[in-house]
Structures are given as C-alpha cells and as structure tokens.
Amino acid sequence: MFRCCRRSVAAAVAAVLALAATPLPAAAPAATTSAGSPATPSTPRFGFGKPATPQEIAGWDIDVRPDGTGLPPGRGSVAQGQRVYDEKCASCHGTFGESNDYMAIAGGVGTLAGDAPIRTTGSKLNHATTLWDYINRAMPFNAPKTLTVEEVYALTAYVLHLNDLLPADATLDRDALLALRLPNRDGFTQDHGFMTRSGRPDTRNVACMTNCAAEVRLSSEMPEHARDAHGNLAEQVRDVGPLAGAKTAAAAPARGSLPAAGPDGGELAKGNGCTACHGTASKIVGPSFREIGGRYAGAAGAEATLAAKVRSGGVGAWGQVPMPPQPQVKEADVTAIVQWILGGAR
Amino acid sequence: MSSNRRPRRIVPAPEHPLAAPSSGRRGFLRRAAALSGGALAGGAGVAAAGAELARNLPPNVPEWSRTLGAPILASPYGVPSRFEANVRRRESPGLTRTPHSSVSFTPLQSLFGIVTPSGLHFERHHAGMPEVDPHQHRLMIHGMVRAPRIYSMEDLMRFPSVSRVHFIECGANTGMEWANVAVPTVQYTHGMLACSEWTGVPLSTLLDEAGYDRKARFVLAEGADGAGLTRTVSMAMALDDVLVVYGQNGEMLRPEQGYPLRLLVPGVQGVSSVKWLRRLEVGDQPWNTREESLHYVDLMPGGKHRQYTWIQEAKSVITTPSGGQVILDRGYHEITGLAWSGRGKVKRVDVSTDGGRNWRTARLQEPVHTKALTRFRLDWTWDGGPALLQSRCMDDTGYVQPTYRQLRAVRGTRSIYHNNAIQTWRVDPSGEVSNVQVL
Known part of the structure; x- marks a missing residue:
C-alpha cells in the first residue's frame, strides 16, 4: 500500500497516528519535528497524482500579492485603458465608473467613517495589485480571463485615473503600479478576534435567566408597505402542518402546482447572462425586454434584426451605452430568446 | 401585523360526517370551507369542497388505496412530493443586480433536524455556476512545497477519506438586518446557512504529500469558475480540520455547491469554502484578494475595515x-x-x-x-x-x-x-x- 520505505521514525509515528484517529493534527509535522528538520516526510506517503511542471504552474498561477509577487511585466496607458473600458466595461460600470447599479469603481474617498459610507473600489481598496489581479482573473464579467496583460495594465491605469490617482496621459507599468499608494492604504486592521478559533470576542453577553431586563422596547418592525415585498408568504411555508403562512399578497397558481418543464426564453435570457443588463419590465443598463418587444413586435424582419443585434452588439438605438457582442450565446438560444421578447417577454 | 386580525383555529378533520349531530351537516360544510382556505364561496362551492374533502376520509377509502400506484423508477433520482412545492430556495428581491453574482436562501422555516437537503442548500455564486467536467478537472498544489502536484478526481478520491457534519454560513448572513428589520422571514434573515455531511480528504494529507515548508503560514484557495474566486486560509486551520470535499449528504457535490470539488473550512464564513476548487498555493503572507479587501471586510465605526474576519461566532x-x-x-x-x-x-x-x-x-x-x-x-x-x-x-x-x-x-x-x-x-x-x- 505504501511505496516509501525511508521514512524517519517520527514520520512513521505521525503516519500511524493519521491512520488511526481523527482529528488529524497528530499528523501535522510542526508538532513532531524539531527546529531545522524538514517539515514533512521527504517521500510522499501515497504518491498519487503527478508532479506539476513549471509550465503547468505558470499557466494557472495567476494570483498577484501586494508585494508584487505574481505581477507580470508589462505596461498600459490610461488612454488605451479608456478604449478597452468603453468597449467592454462601461455597460456595467458606467462611463465614469459611477456604475450602472453594479459596484461603483470610483468616488467615495473619505466617506467610510461617516453615516453614509460610499463603498467603491476607489474608497475601499488598499493595494493596486488587487485591482490588477481581479481585472485579470474575473473581468469582463461575461468573458473573464480574455484580456491581455497589456489590456489589464491599461484598464488598471484607467480605473486609477477615474479615481484621480493617475493623470490622463499616464502609463502604468509594474514598478509604477507597485509604487502607488492608494487612499485607503491604511484603512484595514487585523486587530480582532476573528482570525483564529481561540480569538478574543468583542462582545461579552451574560446568560442571565430571570428578570434580565427592566424594559423591552420595540426598536424596529417591518413597515406595512413592505408586507408584500417578498411575495406572498403564505406560499413560502410548508403546505401541511400546524402553522400556516401569512397571506401578504395575491395568491399565485393553485397549491401543489408544479413549475413548467423546460427553459423558456426568459430562462434562457437569465442563463445566458442577458439579465445582467436587461430587466423583464424595467431598464437596468439596457432597455427592458418588454420595451424592446414593444418597439420591434410586428416589424418586418424583427426576429432577424434582434438576433443580429444579440450576435454583433449595437449602440444608438436605446442611448449611447453600447451593448457588447454576444457571440457565445447558442444559435437556438438566441432564437428562443428573441421570440420570447417579441412575444411580450411573458 | 395588525392586532385586530382574528386568530385562526385548527379545524379538526371532518371525521364521520354522517354520524355527526343534526347540526353537524352545516358545521361540516363550514369546516370544509375553512379547510379549503375559504377560497370557495356559495352553497354549491362549499358542498363541492365538502364532498371533495370527505371522499378520502374515514369511513370512505381513499382513492390512492383503491388504485395501482406509480411504478419504480418513475423518477430515477427522486424528487420531493409535489405537495412540497412551497419549500424551495428563494432570492430576496432587489438584493443584487444580476442573478449570476447573487444569492438564494435556504427555507429554514420548513426544515427538520440539522441536515439541509442538498437541493435546498443556499447558493452564492460570484460569476455564475460553471459546469465542470470531472474528467477534466484538476487540483494543483504548489507554492512553498517541496513537490508541487496535480491531482485528478480519480487521484483525490483514492486518498483515505473522512465524513464530517459541518455548517456553512455566509459571512453576510443576517447582513441586511444590522440597522433595522429589513426582511420578513427566517429564510431571508438567516437563510444563507446550511449544514451537510461532507466527505473528502483532509487538506493536511495533501499538504503532507506535497511536503509543505514549515515557514508557510497561509494557503490560497482558488476556484475554477469565471470569478476565479480566491481566499486566504490560515495554515493553522489548513492543518487542523479543513477538508477538500467531493461528497455531500451521500452524493457527489451538487453543481451549485462546487461539483466536483470544493474546499470546506469548518466554522469559517462560507466564501472561504471555495467551490470548483482548482488550485491551492502555500505561502507566507495573506493575499489581500478582492474578496478580502473590497468585499468580506467589516466596516467599523471610525471608517476602518476589519480584514480576514474568518470565524463565524455562536x-x-x-x-x-x-x-x-x-x-x-x-x-x-x-x-x-x-x-x-x-x-x-x-x-x-x-x-x-x-x-x-x-x-x-x-x-x-x-x-x-x-x-x-x-x-x-x-x-x-x-x-x-x-x-x-x-x-x-x-x-x-x-x-x-x-x-x-x-x-x-x-x-x-x-x-x-x-x-x-x-x-x-x-x-x-x-x-x-x-x-x-x-x-
């Protein structure tokens, strides 16, 4: 079962303990090795898997630490960043980084101590390396990990420019990025009891049992106007049992009815990410599906027109926020979504 | 809400309606109407509802006792009774702007015991739910280790395994209620909470296999989703009870829960239990990732954020x-x-x-x-x-x-x-x- 035969006595003991019992700290070498000795057995106990080659690691090891570890060489300008941003980012984050209801990426510096903190990338972030890392790994939202190193530098530069941290004619490279000091650089603390299981709590309640409070004052309750904000609560409690649900809104379909089988156009729109920018009945970033349906329904060639817009993107029909091309959506899905929109998005 | 609403009473089932006292017929109909939710009005409707209800009650023999039921494999993987349709995950309207970076809540009000059915475990995705092919999924372990390795699912499922029952609670659970009441039910106040029996490999086993450097203090965990979500875990926890899991409540992880592989950091806010786990990097500093600086940091009076607030307190x-x-x-x-x-x-x-x-x-x-x-x-x-x-x-x-x-x-x-x-x-x-x- 075990391949190795040159283990130290300590490692052998640790291995036996690990086999014999849980929890496993007994196998933790820190407890069984002395200073200066290797932390773990020099030979794997099981040897499953395969060695990771430097090339394989390089392809996946994309994280960037605040000290610059992992940040590749490269450069990008604010101007270049603006071009990429307008094409791929502004539809969600707003032309000036004010956001279209997504997390804003600019503004709010100096508001965190007040009663109405404005939480943005600019007001919260402590290290520009984290911004670079996140854009590189997770943006654009619907096509992550598709930007080049230069584009990531350029976008980082442009976001920093939107936050008044770089001039419009600036170019950002590795050294310049690491030299930046962000406004909230010292805004974080690790002086709390939440990092370890034995950490010291910051509240000290006492388990009093009788006559614990002289007065109990109601400080907050659900306002009557919000009664139906989460739908009809009567339909959110099990149908059988000693408690019913409070009727807070008009009844939906009859009890026991099952959801319709198979995805419809609305479900496909959700599944393909269209609902990130389009609401069914309300404008988010782009127009609502019902607005679109209202404009195009009955028009000659409407289905082909809308399908082409989904494929290739567009700008101008509903304002100056461009819709990025969506070539990744399957042909059949495009057809079903467009038909659903033209049918009134019901 | 309003205090003048009348108490509703549990109405006994209309057993033996024919044997009831003379006033019983009318009483039975009223009870039948109450049982049907009062939705039917008028004599004909009430009578119909009464007859409908009585049809399957003693002394009558229920229709399901007089017919042949569905065969086996009517549903090869089984689904709850259709009468349980009210028991499902829900989202809180207006909480997030996109369903791809959002949360759905566990219906705690309808659950028994401590195990959350896998299909009701709350969801929290940061860039949607990827569909990962387990044959092409790999876990890489590297950084401050002597022998960086890559594991297939086949490799990982070959290691000695453990099963443990642990909760996962999102750090933001009950987050809408800090200043005042905001949502109506326990599904929304506390439903970013679930508990499962998890099965997998102790992370300490994998760290031992790779030969981690004793100067290492942290491990970075990274997901294979579009977000490439990354979180720092302390080495102390990694060597204690953190698991690399593939099993949940007797089956493989659900896709919503990270199929085929996730990290499970017991007692720590849910985001650290990275789903669709693809990479573990051993290091000597925390990473200050986006999910540790722009989000999942706790704003204190005075404007400072507490960072790396991992523990979920009692x-x-x-x-x-x-x-x-x-x-x-x-x-x-x-x-x-x-x-x-x-x-x-x-x-x-x-x-x-x-x-x-x-x-x-x-x-x-x-x-x-x-x-x-x-x-x-x-x-x-x-x-x-x-x-x-x-x-x-x-x-x-x-x-x-x-x-x-x-x-x-x-x-x-x-x-x-x-x-x-x-x-x-x-x-x-x-x-x-x-x-x-x-x-």
Whole structure:
C-alpha cells in the first residue's frame, strides 16, 4: 500500500497516528519535528497524482500579492485603458465608473467613517495589485480571463485615473503600479478576534435567566408597505402542518402546482447572462425586454434584426451605452430568446 | 401585523360526517370551507369542497388505496412530493443586480433536524455556476512545497477519506438586518446557512504529500469558475480540520455547491469554502484578494475595515414559529430552531418568550457535532396573547450570543458581515408572527 520505505521514525509515528484517529493534527509535522528538520516526510506517503511542471504552474498561477509577487511585466496607458473600458466595461460600470447599479469603481474617498459610507473600489481598496489581479482573473464579467496583460495594465491605469490617482496621459507599468499608494492604504486592521478559533470576542453577553431586563422596547418592525415585498408568504411555508403562512399578497397558481418543464426564453435570457443588463419590465443598463418587444413586435424582419443585434452588439438605438457582442450565446438560444421578447417577454 | 386580525383555529378533520349531530351537516360544510382556505364561496362551492374533502376520509377509502400506484423508477433520482412545492430556495428581491453574482436562501422555516437537503442548500455564486467536467478537472498544489502536484478526481478520491457534519454560513448572513428589520422571514434573515455531511480528504494529507515548508503560514484557495474566486486560509486551520470535499449528504457535490470539488473550512464564513476548487498555493503572507479587501471586510465605526474576519461566532435562531408564519391555535406548541458556533460545539441554548426578560433552557438534539448546526426544542403553551420569542446560544468556549445593543455598541450598523445578534420574532394575538428588533 505504501511505496516509501525511508521514512524517519517520527514520520512513521505521525503516519500511524493519521491512520488511526481523527482529528488529524497528530499528523501535522510542526508538532513532531524539531527546529531545522524538514517539515514533512521527504517521500510522499501515497504518491498519487503527478508532479506539476513549471509550465503547468505558470499557466494557472495567476494570483498577484501586494508585494508584487505574481505581477507580470508589462505596461498600459490610461488612454488605451479608456478604449478597452468603453468597449467592454462601461455597460456595467458606467462611463465614469459611477456604475450602472453594479459596484461603483470610483468616488467615495473619505466617506467610510461617516453615516453614509460610499463603498467603491476607489474608497475601499488598499493595494493596486488587487485591482490588477481581479481585472485579470474575473473581468469582463461575461468573458473573464480574455484580456491581455497589456489590456489589464491599461484598464488598471484607467480605473486609477477615474479615481484621480493617475493623470490622463499616464502609463502604468509594474514598478509604477507597485509604487502607488492608494487612499485607503491604511484603512484595514487585523486587530480582532476573528482570525483564529481561540480569538478574543468583542462582545461579552451574560446568560442571565430571570428578570434580565427592566424594559423591552420595540426598536424596529417591518413597515406595512413592505408586507408584500417578498411575495406572498403564505406560499413560502410548508403546505401541511400546524402553522400556516401569512397571506401578504395575491395568491399565485393553485397549491401543489408544479413549475413548467423546460427553459423558456426568459430562462434562457437569465442563463445566458442577458439579465445582467436587461430587466423583464424595467431598464437596468439596457432597455427592458418588454420595451424592446414593444418597439420591434410586428416589424418586418424583427426576429432577424434582434438576433443580429444579440450576435454583433449595437449602440444608438436605446442611448449611447453600447451593448457588447454576444457571440457565445447558442444559435437556438438566441432564437428562443428573441421570440420570447417579441412575444411580450411573458 | 395588525392586532385586530382574528386568530385562526385548527379545524379538526371532518371525521364521520354522517354520524355527526343534526347540526353537524352545516358545521361540516363550514369546516370544509375553512379547510379549503375559504377560497370557495356559495352553497354549491362549499358542498363541492365538502364532498371533495370527505371522499378520502374515514369511513370512505381513499382513492390512492383503491388504485395501482406509480411504478419504480418513475423518477430515477427522486424528487420531493409535489405537495412540497412551497419549500424551495428563494432570492430576496432587489438584493443584487444580476442573478449570476447573487444569492438564494435556504427555507429554514420548513426544515427538520440539522441536515439541509442538498437541493435546498443556499447558493452564492460570484460569476455564475460553471459546469465542470470531472474528467477534466484538476487540483494543483504548489507554492512553498517541496513537490508541487496535480491531482485528478480519480487521484483525490483514492486518498483515505473522512465524513464530517459541518455548517456553512455566509459571512453576510443576517447582513441586511444590522440597522433595522429589513426582511420578513427566517429564510431571508438567516437563510444563507446550511449544514451537510461532507466527505473528502483532509487538506493536511495533501499538504503532507506535497511536503509543505514549515515557514508557510497561509494557503490560497482558488476556484475554477469565471470569478476565479480566491481566499486566504490560515495554515493553522489548513492543518487542523479543513477538508477538500467531493461528497455531500451521500452524493457527489451538487453543481451549485462546487461539483466536483470544493474546499470546506469548518466554522469559517462560507466564501472561504471555495467551490470548483482548482488550485491551492502555500505561502507566507495573506493575499489581500478582492474578496478580502473590497468585499468580506467589516466596516467599523471610525471608517476602518476589519480584514480576514474568518470565524463565524455562536448564533442561533428560532425557525418555528418564525416570521411570516401564522399560529393557528392556542395551547401547546413546540418552539424549535437552530444553533451553531464556528469556534466549537453548542453547549446550551436558552429561549425567551417575553423579549429577553426571562429565559428557559431548551433541549438539544444529540449528537451535537462541532461547528455544525444543532437543533434545539422547547415546550411552549401559547395563551393567545402577544409574545416576543428569542433564542440565545452559548458555545463550549463559554461565549454567549450577543444582543443587538451589545453588537452595535462595538461595531455600529455598517459592517454588513458577521451579524450574530439575538433574533426576535413577535407573536401577535392574531397568531401572525413577524420580524422585529428590541432594545
């Protein structure tokens, strides 16, 4: 079962303990090795898997630490960043980084101590390396990990420019990025009891049992106007049992009815990410599906027109926020979504 | 809500309607109407409802006793009864702008015991739910290790495995309630919470295999989703009880829960239990990732953020009766709920029905697991009057779940994360239960 035969006595003991019992700290070498000795057995106990080659690691090891570890060489300008941003980012984050209801990426510096903190990338972030890392790994939202190193530098530069941290004619490279000091650089603390299981709590309640409070004052309750904000609560409690649900809104379909089988156009729109920018009945970033349906329904060639817009993107029909091309959506899905929109998005 | 709403009563099933006293026929019809939710009006409708209800009741033989049922494999993987359609995950309207970076909540009000059915485990995705082919999924371990390795699922499932019961609670659970009541039911106040039996490999096994450097202090975990979500885990926890899991409640992980592989960091806020786990990097500093600097940091009065606030402190909530429910009759009711602590085991849960003036100690369902949901129960006789229900958890460190007053005194109301305050449900004389806060 075990391949190795040159283990130290300590490692052998640790291995036996690990086999014999849980929890496993007994196998933790820190407890069984002395200073200066290797932390773990020099030979794997099981040897499953395969060695990771430097090339394989390089392809996946994309994280960037605040000290610059992992940040590749490269450069990008604010101007270049603006071009990429307008094409791929502004539809969600707003032309000036004010956001279209997504997390804003600019503004709010100096508001965190007040009663109405404005939480943005600019007001919260402590290290520009984290911004670079996140854009590189997770943006654009619907096509992550598709930007080049230069584009990531350029976008980082442009976001920093939107936050008044770089001039419009600036170019950002590795050294310049690491030299930046962000406004909230010292805004974080690790002086709390939440990092370890034995950490010291910051509240000290006492388990009093009788006559614990002289007065109990109601400080907050659900306002009557919000009664139906989460739908009809009567339909959110099990149908059988000693408690019913409070009727807070008009009844939906009859009890026991099952959801319709198979995805419809609305479900496909959700599944393909269209609902990130389009609401069914309300404008988010782009127009609502019902607005679109209202404009195009009955028009000659409407289905082909809308399908082409989904494929290739567009700008101008509903304002100056461009819709990025969506070539990744399957042909059949495009057809079903467009038909659903033209049918009134019901 | 409004106190003039009349109590609704549990109406006994109309057994033996034909043998009832002379006034019984009319009484039976009224009861039948009540049972059908009062939706039908008029004599014909009531009569029809009565006949419909009586058809399957004694002394009549129910229709399902007189017919052949569905064959086996009618549903090869089984689904809940269609009468359970109300029990499902839900989203809180307006909470997020896109369903791809959003959350759905577990219906805690409808669950029994401590195990969350896998299909009801709350969802939290940061860039949607990827569909990962297990044959092409790999886990890479590198960094401060002597021998960086790559594992297939086949490799990982070959290691000695363990199964443990642990809760996962999102750090933002109850985050909408810091300043005031915001949502109506326990599904929305506490439903970013679930508990499963997880099966996988202790992370310590994999770290030993790779030969980690003893100067290492942290491990970075990274997901294979579009977000490439990354979180820093302390080496102390990694060597203690962190698991690399592929099993959940006897089956493989659900796609929503990271199929085919996720990290499971017991007692720590859910985001650290990285789903679709693809990479572990051993290092000597925390990574300050986006999910550790722009999000999942706790804003304190004065403007500083607490960073790396990992532990989920002791917390509890009554799930029955709870907000949005209606108690149908006076008399005996079981008050029941869930308690948990990220520092260890639940030691005791006390329950108050008068807003925290007086408390009684609840029964705990055994066995009590460490860093797991623990079911508590207390007998209660509702006299039809107003009541304020609270539960208060104490864990085996002696820590007692705080009140809102105590929590806000230290952390204000803007921190979003780690709200473990005592929850209050108000019982109205009408029987309706609602979400309130008391000071």
